[in-house]
Amino acid sequence: MSAPAPTVYLVDDDISVLRGLGRLLAAAGMKVAAFDSSSAFLQGFDPAAPGCLILDVAMPELSGPELQQALAARRSEMPIVFLTGHGDIPTSVQAMKRGAADFLTKPVDEQMLLAAIRDALEKDRALREGREELARIARRLASLTPREREVLERVVEGRLNKQIAAELGTVEKTIKVHRASVMQKMGARTLADLVKLAGRAGVQR
Amino acid sequence: MSWIPVVWSMIAAACLTLAFIHLSIWARERTRLAHLLFVILALAVAGMAALEILMMRSESIEEFGRAQRWLHVPAFVVVVSTVWFVRAFLGAGRLWLAYTVCALRLLSLIVNFSGGVNLNYREITGLRQIESWGGSITASDGIFNPWTRLGQLSLLLLAAYVVDASLAAWRRGGRDTRRRAATVGGSIVFFVLGTGIHYGLVLEAVVPPPYLIAPAFLVMVVAMGYELSSDVFRADRLEGQLRISDAHLLESEQRFGALADAAPVMIWMAGTDKLCTFFNKGWLAFTGRTADQELGSGWTEGVHPVDLDRCLRIYSNAFNARRDFTMEYRLRRHDGEYRWVLDSGAPRVETDGTFLGYIGSAFDVTDLKRGEERMRLAVEAAPSAMIMVNRDGHIILLNAQAETVFGYAREELLGRSIEVLIPESIRAGHPGHRYDYHLAPSARAMGAGRELHGRRKDGSEVPVEVGLNPIDTPEGMCVLASIIDITARLRIEAETALQRNELAHLSRVAMLGELSGSLAHELNQPLAAILSNAQAAQRILGRDAGNIDEILEILKDIVEDDRRAGEVIKRLRALFRKEESRYRPLEVNDVVLDVLKLLRSDLLNRDVAVRTELAAGLPQVEGDPVQLQQVLLNLIMNGCDAMDGAPGERRLTLRTAPSPRGEVEVSVADRGRGIPRADLQRIFDPFVSTKTEGMGLGLAVCRTIVTAHAGRLWAANNADRGASFYFILPAKGEGPDERPGADRLSG
Numbered sequence: 001m002s003a004p005a006p007t008v009y010l011v012d013d014d015i016s017v018l019r020g021l022g023r024l025l026a027a028a029g030m031k032v033a034a035f036d037s038s039s040a041f042l043q044g045f046d047p048a049a050p051g052c053l054i055l056d057v058a059m060p061e062l063s064g065p066e067l068q069q070a071l072a073a074r075r076s077e078m079p080i081v082f083l084t085g086h087g088d089i090p091t092s093v094q095a096m097k098r099g100a101a102d103f104l105t106k107p108v109d110e111q112m113l114l115a116a117i118r119d120a121l122e123k124d125r126a127l128r129e130g131r132e133e134l135a136r137i138a139r140r141l142a143s144l145t146p147r148e149r150e151v152l153e154r155v156v157e158g159r160l161n162k163q164i165a166a167e168l169g170t171v172e173k174t175i176k177v178h179r180a181s182v183m184q185k186m187g188a189r190t191l192a193d194l195v196k197l198a199g200r201a202g203v204q205r
Numbered sequence: 206m207s208w209i210p211v212v213w214s215m216i217a218a219a220c221l222t223l224a225f226i227h228l229s230i231w232a233r234e235r236t237r238l239a240h241l242l243f244v245i246l247a248l249a250v251a252g253m254a255a256l257e258i259l260m261m262r263s264e265s266i267e268e269f270g271r272a273q274r275w276l277h278v279p280a281f282v283v284v285v286s287t288v289w290f291v292r293a294f295l296g297a298g299r300l301w302l303a304y305t306v307c308a309l310r311l312l313s314l315i316v317n318f319s320g321g322v323n324l325n326y327r328e329i330t331g332l333r334q335i336e337s338w339g340g341s342i343t344a345s346d347g348i349f350n351p352w353t354r355l356g357q358l359s360l361l362l363l364a365a366y367v368v369d370a371s372l373a374a375w376r377r378g379g380r381d382t383r384r385r386a387a388t389v390g391g392s393i394v395f396f397v398l399g400t401g402i403h404y405g406l407v408l409e410a411v412v413p414p415p416y417l418i419a420p421a422f423l424v425m426v427v428a429m430g431y432e433l434s435s436d437v438f439r440a441d442r443l444e445g446q447l448r449i450s451d452a453h454l455l456e457s458e459q460r461f462g463a464l465a466d467a468a469p470v471m472i473w474m475a476g477t478d479k480l481c482t483f484f485n486k487g488w489l490a491f492t493g494r495t496a497d498q499e500l501g502s503g504w505t506e507g508v509h510p511v512d513l514d515r516c517l518r519i520y521s522n523a524f525n526a527r528r529d530f531t532m533e534y535r536l537r538r539h540d541g542e543y544r545w546v547l548d549s550g551a552p553r554v555e556t557d558g559t560f561l562g563y564i565g566s567a568f569d570v571t572d573l574k575r576g577e578e579r580m581r582l583a584v585e586a587a588p589s590a591m592i593m594v595n596r597d598g599h600i601i602l603l604n605a606q607a608e609t610v611f612g613y614a615r616e617e618l619l620g621r622s623i624e625v626l627i628p629e630s631i632r633a634g635h636p637g638h639r640y641d642y643h644l645a646p647s648a649r650a651m652g653a654g655r656e657l658h659g660r661r662k663d664g665s666e667v668p669v670e671v672g673l674n675p676i677d678t679p680e681g682m683c684v685l686a687s688i689i690d691i692t693a694r695l696r697i698e699a700e701t702a703l704q705r706n707e708l709a710h711l712s713r714v715a716m717l718g719e720l721s722g723s724l725a726h727e728l729n730q731p732l733a734a735i736l737s738n739a740q741a742a743q744r745i746l747g748r749d750a751g752n753i754d755e756i757l758e759i760l761k762d763i764v765e766d767d768r769r770a771g772e773v774i775k776r777l778r779a780l781f782r783k784e785e786s787r788y789r790p791l792e793v794n795d796v797v798l799d800v801l802k803l804l805r806s807d808l809l810n811r812d813v814a815v816r817t818e819l820a821a822g823l824p825q826v827e828g829d830p831v832q833l834q835q836v837l838l839n840l841i842m843n844g845c846d847a848m849d850g851a852p853g854e855r856r857l858t859l860r861t862a863p864s865p866r867g868e869v870e871v872s873v874a875d876r877g878r879g880i881p882r883a884d885l886q887r888i889f890d891p892f893v894s895t896k897t898e899g900m901g902l903g904l905a906v907c908r909t910i911v912t913a914h915a916g917r918l919w920a921a922n923n924a925d926r927g928a929s930f931y932f933i934l935p936a937k938g939e940g941p942d943e944r945p946g947a948d949r950l951s952g
Contacts, residue, residue, distance in 0.1 A: 014730050014734070016730075016731065016734040016762060016765065016766050016769075017730055017733050017734045017737070019734070019738075019762060020733065020734040020735070020736070020737030020738040020741065020759075020762065020766075021733075021734075021737045023737065023738060023741035023742075023745075023755075023759060024737040024738070024740050024741035024744070026741070027740075027741045027742075027744035027745050027748070028744060057810075058726060058806050058809035058810050059809060060809060060814075063809065063812065083733070084726070085725060085726025085727070085728075085729040085730050085733070085806060086722040086723065086725040086726040086729060086806070088722055105729070106726075106729040106730065106732065106733030107729055107732040107733035107734075107735070107736040107737075108733060108736070108737075109736070109740075110736075110737070110740040110744075
């Protein structure tokens with residue numbers, strides 16, 4: 001998988017913090033994009049590109065948690081690592097509940113920060129992979145004929161060929177052919193694979 | 206025949222004429238004693254002329270001797286009348302000398318008639334005719350009587366007496382008197398001595414007769430007569446003037462009498478003998494006695510027996526020394542009641558310095574004295590120390606409290622200068638203050654806000670507060686000072702201030718506790734930047750030591766952030782510190798900006814937007830920056846609290862502006878729910894809080910701080926939404942200076 005290098009987005013209204021963090025991450029070999037306000041970030045970031053967000057909590061206009069909500073509203077799943085000068089428990093709990101990747105307090109040690117960023121990037125990567133797999137499954141599902149779809153739904157429910165044939169008003173042989181076609185189209189080698197894929201895709205009757 | 210009898214007769218006639226003229230003058234004005242004496246003198250000279258004629262024409266020794274003997278009678282009269290004439294006319298001459306001259310002359314007269322032929326001859330041995338003045342006259346030879354010297358001595362003394370009197374008159378008098386002294390004295394001396402010597406020389410046959418007594422004395426008489434006559438003319442002229450001035454005098458006397466009678470005071474006059482010569486109607490109406498009863502020493506009968514001795518002593522002493530006097534005594538009124546009167550007398554003196562007696566006035570001061578007594582009692586009962594000081598700065602009244610405060614006994618202070626109670630360091634300036642006070646007396650506090658100290662007997666100083674009251678008394682304006690020992694109060698004030706300072710500090714620390722999260726944030730920001738920068742540098746160096754420019758930039762940023770962190774800590778430390786407050790000139794806008802820096806994170810966290818409207822060119826104020834920051838912190842945080850849970854925009858407006866009176870006004874306006882009208886005042890009271898978690902001290906402390914800065918703090922609801930807190934601080938140098946140090950807050 002040769003995806004482009006992930007970007008670490010920095011958002012902090014404190015320019016000197018922004019600069020220091022930027023330097024550190026750049027020195028650690030990361031691709032960094034720094035913004036001194038939430039609105040600037042919203043305008044400048046690429047939702048499609050991999051990356052994570054290092055976000056200050058207290059900022060004028062749009063604060064960190066507010067940006068988190070705004071991103072959620074845009075269905076962005078970019079992992080967010082909150083950085084705060086003083087972490088109070090309600091704020092951090094709220095942020096974590098809303099899916100923050102981590103919640104760190106300033107001054108933050110590079111090891112901890114880099115680890116958090118790595119995790120976040122990993123999460124991002126995982127998320128993106130998950131999304132891609134789902135899309136793949138969805139594409140395969142879409143390639144099934146309606147009859148094959150009906151057969152798939154019943155196979156996943158654990159019905160026997162015979163039962164399915166009776167249900168669909170056909171013969172067991174026909175069902176076997178459909179079933180093989182479904183297995184092939186879905187790229188499943190075993191029945192367990194097929195059930196897993198169908199489960200991912202949320203296939204049900 | 207010789208001319209002598211003719212001339213001598215004419216002399217006698219002339220003398221008689223002069224005598225007649227002056228007799229008529231004297232007859233009209235008997236008081237003119239000089240004229241009478243002159244008449245006698247002139248008559249005597251006429252007699253002498255007659256007797257001389259007799260002597261010069263006598264044909265026997267007996268006849269000559271008898272005539273010469275009788276000649277000494279007019280001579281006696283001439284001498285005696287001359288003596289008294291000089292005294293009467295010149296108003297001078299030593300009395301003892303006058304009597305001596307008269308006595309000697311009388312003795313000569315007695316000797317003249319008691320032995321020998323006469324005073325001049327023991328025995329006349331013969332007569333001879335000598336030619337003189339175109340005819341023969343009789344001359345005598347005989348044995349010289351040494352008693353003649355007695356007569357000559359009397360003449361010598363007469364001359365001495367006249368010289369002395371003339372000199373005295375000369376020295377004393379004006380131009381007229383001097384001329385008079387010169388003419389009369391000179392002629393008398395010249396002719397008395399001249400005739401005396403001539404007479405002696407004729408007697409001793411050194412010079413030939415005739416005796417020239419009569420002609421010489423005639424010249425003297427003419428000279429005296431001339432002076433007397435010019436006196437008469439002058440007297441006439443003076444009389445005219447006198448009549449006019451008499452009329453004036455009468456009028457002014459009448460006017461004085463009317464005035465004295467109309468005056469509401471009692472007036473008396475006394476002559477040079479201390480006896481009273483006048484009492485006005487006011488006096489007589491008061492005592493209810495007649496003038497006759499009061500005149501002389503009659504008035505003393507009305508004086509209270511207890512006061513009489515003292516009274517007479519003062520009167521008599523002042524009289525003898527010709528000094529003004531004032532005395533108080535009780536005088537019986539017409540209804541029998543003894544009333545206190547204040548009696549002042551002053552010597553009456555003519556323009557030429559002649560002492561005429563005394564004039565005085567008295568008035569009833571009983572009510573005044575009762576008032577004084579009442580005042581004395583009031584002063585005594587006053588809870589504070591009271592001291593009354595007269596115009597000269599002498600203590601004339603004090604109460605027991607004053608004794609206690611200053612540690613002196615009453616009699617130690619009475620009559621002493623008030624300055625003994627002033628600390629030595631400022632004593633020298635005090636009389637000047639007293640003088641200024643007398644220029645503009647008013648009831649006011651002394652020292653206008655300065656800390657005042659009094660000096661105790663033991664030399665220690667006592668902090669005092671002094672109120673001054675001008676009081677009009679018969680002795681002039683006095684000042685009644687009420688003095689409060691404020692030692693205890695100062696101690697309580699200091700303790701209170703200390704407690705307030707503790708409280709201010711505690712509430713500040715509590716507030717900072719609330720803010721600690723934001724403050725930590727403020728500190729952590731630069732620390733975060735520093736750490737990141739430092740670690741970035743480590744990485745850069747570890748990878749590629751060549752990029753020195755970037756390292757330098759990082760180090761610059763590190764230094765900058767470190768400084769920033771230091772600033773935050775400094776600001777915090779100032780707020781946490783508890784120490785004496787230090788007032789210094791400062792810009793209110795700086796205080797506002799400092800506070801906003803501290804609160805930045807908190808305001809962000811609480812999602813409160815702050816708008817500042819800071820006026821430029823505001824005057825500086827005098828204040829403690831930490832305490833003023835505390836006030837603003839408190840007001841801003843209250844404003845934030847007020848907007849918690851309130852709908853709408855969360856905005857605070859901080860405004861500084863000059864007040865109409867040149868002060869600096871600071872306001873913090875929120876968009877919260879506002880303050881219930883009933884609470885607008887109450888919220889500044891301690892332990893009153895509208896918040897569920899508040900202690901209720903914040904605003905109370907704020908108001909104490911602002912008040913200690915001579916300012917005001919209040920709250921009001923905004924017209925549209927929310928409430929505003931305002932405080933006003935006096936501009937530096939404009940505020941009241943009397944902000945006592947003890948009132949200042951510190952901590």
